[in-house]
Amino acid sequence: MKGVFNLSLGRCSLRMLSTGSNGLSRIRNIGIIAHIDAGKTTTTETMLYYSGKINRIGNVDQGDTVTDFLPQERERGITIQSAAITFNWQNNYKINLIDTPGHADFTFEVIKSLKVLDGCVTILDAVAGVEAQTEKVWKQSTGLPKICFINKMDRIGAGFSRTVKEVIVKLKQRVAVINTPLFRTTTINGMKEDIFNGVLDIVNMKKITWDSENPDDIKIEDVTGTINKDLYETLSRSRESLIEKLGEFDENIISYFLEEAEGDYFKVPPSILNESIRKATLAGYVTPVLCGSSFKHIGVQPLLDAIVSYLPSPIEARPPEVNNKSMKLVIDPSNGMVFDNNKNISVALVFKVIRDKIRGMMAFVRVYSGSLKNGHTVLNSSSKKSFKIGKPVLMNANIPEDVQVLHTGEIGVLTGTSIIGNLETGDTLISDSIRKSGINASNKELLDLKINPIIVPPPVFSVVVEPKTLGNKASMEASLQALIMEDPSLHVTRDEESGQTMLSGMGVLHLEIARDKLLNELSADVNIGKLMVSYKETLETPTDIAEYVDDKGYSLSVKVEPVLCDNDHKTQFTVNKIIEKPGEIWYPLGIDNNYLIIEKNNLTEARNLKFWPYLMSYDMILNALSSSSIAALQYGGKLGNFPLFSCAIRVSGDINIPKDVSKPNELLSISRKLILKTLNQLNENSFSVLEPIMKIEVTIPQKAMGNVMQDLTGSRKAIILSIDDETEIIDGKNGSNVEFKELAENEYLPSDITLKNANLNDDSSNLKIIKASAPVKEMMSYSTKLRGLTEGRGSVYSTYHGMEKVPCDHLESILNE
Numbered sequence: 001m002k003g004v005f006n007l008s009l010g011r012c013s014l015r016m017l018s019t020g021s022n023g024l025s026r027i028r029n030i031g032i033i034a035h036i037d038a039g040k041t042t043t044t045e046t047m048l049y050y051s052g053k054i055n056r057i058g059n060v061d062q063g064d065t066v067t068d069f070l071p072q073e074r075e076r077g078i079t080i081q082s083a084a085i086t087f088n089w090q091n092n093y094k095i096n097l098i099d100t101p102g103h104a105d106f107t108f109e110v111i112k113s114l115k116v117l118d119g120c121v122t123i124l125d126a127v128a129g130v131e132a133q134t135e136k137v138w139k140q141s142t143g144l145p146k147i148c149f150i151n152k153m154d155r156i157g158a159g160f161s162r163t164v165k166e167v168i169v170k171l172k173q174r175v176a177v178i179n180t181p182l183f184r185t186t187t188i189n190g191m192k193e194d195i196f197n198g199v200l201d202i203v204n205m206k207k208i209t210w211d212s213e214n215p216d217d218i219k220i221e222d223v224t225g226t227i228n229k230d231l232y233e234t235l236s237r238s239r240e241s242l243i244e245k246l247g248e249f250d251e252n253i254i255s256y257f258l259e260e261a262e263g264d265y266f267k268v269p270p271s272i273l274n275e276s277i278r279k280a281t282l283a284g285y286v287t288p289v290l291c292g293s294s295f296k297h298i299g300v301q302p303l304l305d306a307i308v309s310y311l312p313s314p315i316e317a318r319p320p321e322v323n324n325k326s327m328k329l330v331i332d333p334s335n336g337m338v339f340d341n342n343k344n345i346s347v348a349l350v351f352k353v354i355r356d357k358i359r360g361m362m363a364f365v366r367v368y369s370g371s372l373k374n375g376h377t378v379l380n381s382s383s384k385k386s387f388k389i390g391k392p393v394l395m396n397a398n399i400p401e402d403v404q405v406l407h408t409g410e411i412g413v414l415t416g417t418s419i420i421g422n423l424e425t426g427d428t429l430i431s432d433s434i435r436k437s438g439i440n441a442s443n444k445e446l447l448d449l450k451i452n453p454i455i456v457p458p459p460v461f462s463v464v465v466e467p468k469t470l471g472n473k474a475s476m477e478a479s480l481q482a483l484i485m486e487d488p489s490l491h492v493t494r495d496e497e498s499g500q501t502m503l504s505g506m507g508v509l510h511l512e513i514a515r516d517k518l519l520n521e522l523s524a525d526v527n528i529g530k531l532m533v534s535y536k537e538t539l540e541t542p543t544d545i546a547e548y549v550d551d552k553g554y555s556l557s558v559k560v561e562p563v564l565c566d567n568d569h570k571t572q573f574t575v576n577k578i579i580e581k582p583g584e585i586w587y588p589l590g591i592d593n594n595y596l597i598i599e600k601n602n603l604t605e606a607r608n609l610k611f612w613p614y615l616m617s618y619d620m621i622l623n624a625l626s627s628s629s630i631a632a633l634q635y636g637g638k639l640g641n642f643p644l645f646s647c648a649i650r651v652s653g654d655i656n657i658p659k660d661v662s663k664p665n666e667l668l669s670i671s672r673k674l675i676l677k678t679l680n681q682l683n684e685n686s687f688s689v690l691e692p693i694m695k696i697e698v699t700i701p702q703k704a705m706g707n708v709m710q711d712l713t714g715s716r717k718a719i720i721l722s723i724d725d726e727t728e729i730i731d732g733k734n735g736s737n738v739e740f741k742e743l744a745e746n747e748y749l750p751s752d753i754t755l756k757n758a759n760l761n762d763d764s765s766n767l768k769i770i771k772a773s774a775p776v777k778e779m780m781s782y783s784t785k786l787r788g789l790t791e792g793r794g795s796v797y798s799t800y801h802g803m804e805k806v807p808c809d810h811l812e813s814i815l816n817e
């Protein structure tokens, strides 16, 4: 049964729930997020099949899925880049879906996508439960309404109820159980086995079963007390639990239950339940939970139904954060988001830029307001460049579909030669018509409007990249530029003293993939050195103020100061923590947690005048100061020439520039030299070296504890944060999360019949989870070591935690590396 999954009254009534009569209420911009290998791509592929978008379900292991289309993805069977795809569901709804990577090295791909999404589906492996990367992406997606899909229910050891409890306790989230698993009992080699074959739909009161060999063979049956006694009991208790939970949030459902339904849980119709679940989901009060096996094509259509039923449309989604906090942003049912009460302007965010072999540069955009039309001119509010857009396209993974216009609320792609050099990830596009309509105070604010930038995490590892011959230097640099244009979480820096070019990234796999792209796709003729840790330096004390004045009319005063984050630089994100003092503005430099601080001066004042007296715009001046700050801080500190981290360049007092100069080159050079001069006046004691620290979660059998702990605390210099018994985390013996443990205990969930078949005497029933932090350097090739220490039974998840000062006794060895 492809296309519309026609599931009785409940689904029909969904249409009544949508707000407004236009198409906006029927759009869902959603992401698929999870730990590596949970089944994101397989689920996406199965959704595409049921939506009618594809005629055959591809397989990750055979490397022929729609969304994993990069050669490296197909070779390795993992998702590396987010892939966007648009499809319809129930004929009426348009789903723009982004399948994100699960590997921690590609976390920036996830962050970029989350920025433009309105809701998420979190996929969980029913055997592994809530894994470490799931906890991380769950936190990263705070504020976005989510659905959980407990996948891989066909696997031995799958535990639906156990996983739901983990969602409640580990993710601290109330749940609304939408369906529960069904099994058929069969005899294999004389042994009885429970085979997962469908779901019990709590909302619609149906038993839905699939034939795992034939994705189109689906059976939908009513559940009656006489024929299905046990199911009826599960249904009754699940409905009771669901309605009571919703009642704590939504008075309407309680009044309906008491008055119209006369206190009978079965008499609350799907339409009323759906409306209440939707309200509670959008408010973040509950997360709907469904189960299935996308590999066996079970439970995917109910998941699609849940996406349209419970996740927000663009008019119900949270508005984007913008640089101008006082700008009015209202949501209009037909126009989408309206900025500054101006219904005529269009606003879009570029969240990803790629290079396609056939189409050339492609910029992925989310339209927040208005539309982007073929032939219209838009303004990039960061670079202030205007350009005409070509035919936009909707993406079907790597297959573009031409359209004339991208409407508000949509996710699509801009292509064509006009975007080359005009767009970068994070740019905001504004319709240029406002500039043409004359600059007044309100238009000026709109022209400066920027959706807050996507913060790039600092790199952890680096490699030296060298041209094979001197003549190849220019082409190497062009290839590196192409690489970082597509992936801003890769950084290219040059060591001024040694002349070496360094390519840095988020992890070993990230750099391996970058290396592959550089050598194979971009055919760069380069040598790539061995993997090194990306150390940084920071300031212990501020520099003196350095002043520059010349007779051409330039004058400038700067100092460099440390940005104190968590007292001791133990952080990777500080934008929200920066507290600007009155009269100063902090601009993130987008790399290494560095900032440019502009104090109130003659230029900031001149911006309020009717006429701006300089040939160079304020943004050009700001961009010049930002670029010179980045270059000077990359030059490095005095201990190991490592780039400076968590530092701010403070521009104090007036900035004088000749009024008739139109190019920023001289300002760039003056400011860069001035920053370097003041840094140079510091002695070595004013600097300290920082190293990247990983947070690790090691899961091991109890009997390997001694050896693993000895290795971690000894040679790997790890600091142990906690040791837990896996079962205790959910069973309430562990001290934290008391409120959610109680919620988990009180939740009605059917017993996990499959778990009784799993071998409970083996080590998998007695797993220990060690959480620790350790220097990146010491954790290199840890997985191989762990396999040896645990006879292949241990697993480790590691993620970047922050930068920490290197203790004195290790400094020498790092500086000698």
Ligand SMILES: Nc1nc2c(ncn2[C@@H]2O[C@H](COP(=O)(O)OP(=O)(O)OP(=O)(O)O)[C@@H](O)[C@H]2O)c(=O)[nH]1
Pocket (backbone or CB within 6 Å): 034, 035, 036, 037, 038, 039, 040, 041, 042, 043, 060, 061, 077, 078, 079, 080, 100, 101, 102, 103, 151, 152, 153, 154, 155, 292, 293, 294, 295, 296
């Ligand atoms: N048994 C079983 N295997 C599944 C199921 N869904 C996915 N798999 C398998 O799990 C593995 C990972 O699947 P993917 O779909 O690539 O998982 P992913 O979450 O997209 O992986 P990354 O994007 O690389 O993090 C593959 O071998 C799939 O065949 C399922 O429902 N049941």
